Amino acid sequence: MSKSYGVLLVSHVERVATGLKQLLDQVASDVTIKTAGGTEDGDVGTSFDLISETLESFEEDHILCFYDLGSAKMNLDMATEMTEKNVEILNTAFIEGAYTTASLLQADVPLDNIKEQISKLVIKE
Template sequence: MSLGITLVSHVPEIAEGLPKLLNQVAKDVPITTAGGTNDGDIGTSMEKIMNAFDDNEADEILAFYDLGSAKMNLEMAMEMTDKKTVHLYDAAFVEGAYTAASLIQAGVGLDEIESQLKPLKIKD
């Protein structure tokens, strides 16, 4: 089982920039993004999220988002994807993704990753 990360942000530049940080600690972790709407505005896009899932080479995806409507679109995309499993986390966006990426890179299992993400939960 391989683990990867998908990041969903309302701001295209955040979705593009965060993987640059994560690659510093997790160069071997597949990271895909969906940032902004289809026309590059602020918001989210189901099409971009589905493409991010499809483009991620991992068997299972850990998904992180910035705002509530991104979560709604992620939940709909999770129902439609062919990926084995997508795990959605209500954690702080940057801190959660950084924690998960560094732990995946270190070979830590999903149970321990989820345990370490619990203190970062800030959304419901």
């Protein structure tokens, strides 16, 4: 844990989430980035249990979450309500928002400035 914030990527498809992590790792090698993609059976969908377990597995207490479609958000919301960790769900375009955030975290940019920068990328409510 070399940064204060962790990043969680939630997608309906496991390989979408892991693929995005691969992209982010290239610019943010010191940022903890984890994924919760697909259902527990490896089908298309999101899993409340998988999201919860992944949130708990972070050493960081403050986690920034990005997601692809609406039902991922609902499971994220529920998992957020049930954890002790400080979880923030960002409603940006999935790839661009996560990429910008990871790059800026790597450069130790303060969270408020990161949020300001990604506010233009908000496309979901």
